[in-house]
Amino acid sequence: MTPWTDRSGKFSPLKAAVLLGACLPALWLAWAAASGALASAAPVGLLGARPITEAIHQAGDWAIRFLWLSLAVTPLRRIANWPKLILVRRMLGVTALLYALMHLTLYAVDLKFDLLRIVSEIALRFYLTIGFVALAGLIALGTTSTDAAIKRLGGRNWNRLHSMVYVIGVLAAFHFFIQSKADVYEPTLMAGFFLLLMFYRLAHWRGFALTSPLVLVAIAVLAALGTAAIEYAWYGIATGVPPGRVLAANLQFSFSIRPAWWVLATGLGVTLLALVRPWFGRNEPARGRRAAGATA
Template sequence: MAPWYDRAGRLSLLKLLVFIGLFLPAIWLAGLALTQSLGARPLNTAIHFAGLWMVRFLLLTLAVTPARKLFRWAQLILVRRMLGVAAFAYGLLHLALYVVDQNLDLARVVSEIWLRIYLTIGFVALFGLMLLAITSTDGWVRRLGGKRWQGLHRIVYPVAVLGLIHFFMQSKLNIFDAALMSGFFLWLMGYRIWDRWGEIGSIPSLLMLGVLSALATAFAEYGWYAVATQVPAIKVLAANLGVAAGIRPAWWVLIVSLGVTALVALRRGLMKKAQPKTSPKLAMDRASS
């Protein structure tokens, strides 16, 4: 069955649009390559481009469950598999471009992955994504059974952590995108933890989650510079907590989380207005019946 059909064999506009959207970054990259717009080191730029989109699609996969619950959009579950497979596909492209950059010398590639810890971490993350992509089909769900399949697919969380660590390590000093993606990951994990142990759906709790995620992002970036570089980390923390140096990842995490909260509040307000009003007399009659 084509990926743009639902389980009943009907065309799903949502699946069709998402399926088309999955190819847009690759088309964008191809356009940059054809117009020689990838800079002085085109292969290196392409490698990082593919890796960034792998992380983005992985985070979008993790965002399906919170979005489905917060916006009461049950159909979103239909596109989670496609997003996860896309994350693996862009990760595979990331690796393939690296092999090309190494002049197709597979022995050297294996040696580099074995000797360089950040490449080892990235390869393990990609291997985990491969397992998730292969076992994402209905056939594998039946073979493994519901509980075992769910247990296997929980490795998506450590896979995401490994992918982000690889992102930080290969970014070196320019960790803006790595810190930003990590901030969104912290929000998504914070949502899951809060939702497991308490009520996260209220507007105040979403606001609190946004603030905590933004602060965690600022301190994560501070921690990276403190441990891994010679850059004065306290200055990085001061820049993160202010706006004089521009809008840092922590602020973007806060802005996006506030935007999500505003959309949730707006949707709930519209749904409340759309509900039919019941007259006081009719409500009393129903209560007494």
């Protein structure tokens, strides 16, 4: 079975599109690095004045984005009545692992592959320790993502192991916050999306139907409030910026739209998807986990 075919061996446009999307960031980074190396006369290339550092950050950002996308597959396939979406969950998870490995490899390049220094930096810098633990967890999930591993471990044990992805998500988000220092706009946004995804899972586990617009609107509002609370707490605890200014910034749109509003908009967009869902094909039963007797 190739990455662009389904289990029956037929060409899958969905898998092919996801495969292309998975490769594009890496191809862009390679092209940007090559362009910068060739254009030696230019003082600053596409990756800025510190190209390796920028590439490290971008690889890490894409690792988190693809990890979030893999977590979005399960709720979206229920909400959108798109069972075939499950075909790309493994691909998205493996892509997140590959970008995380690229993130570490580029860090090693930046340190000129000085193994002793790399190990000491990871051991002594808390945010690097957290990131390395998250990477180790992704490696464990990636190496057991094959059909053979599922058969060897058994469905129940495999599910227990892969539920570790939620802990990995928390560690990855925390790593993103700490390494970003003062500017935590994107880490806050990623944390908000993670909250949104976890609320979908919690609602399903508690028996709420993810086809209900009221449930989805409630999740969107709760996730947005949680995002604002995370941003408030971070600035209040980790920086010298008065957190009250952060809350006030969420009500002003002159300079930027705060992450909480993007999370709310995304949640409401998913609600709209649920509203148009009945127009497309045969619906799955609108039941939560307890009612359906299924796992999340």
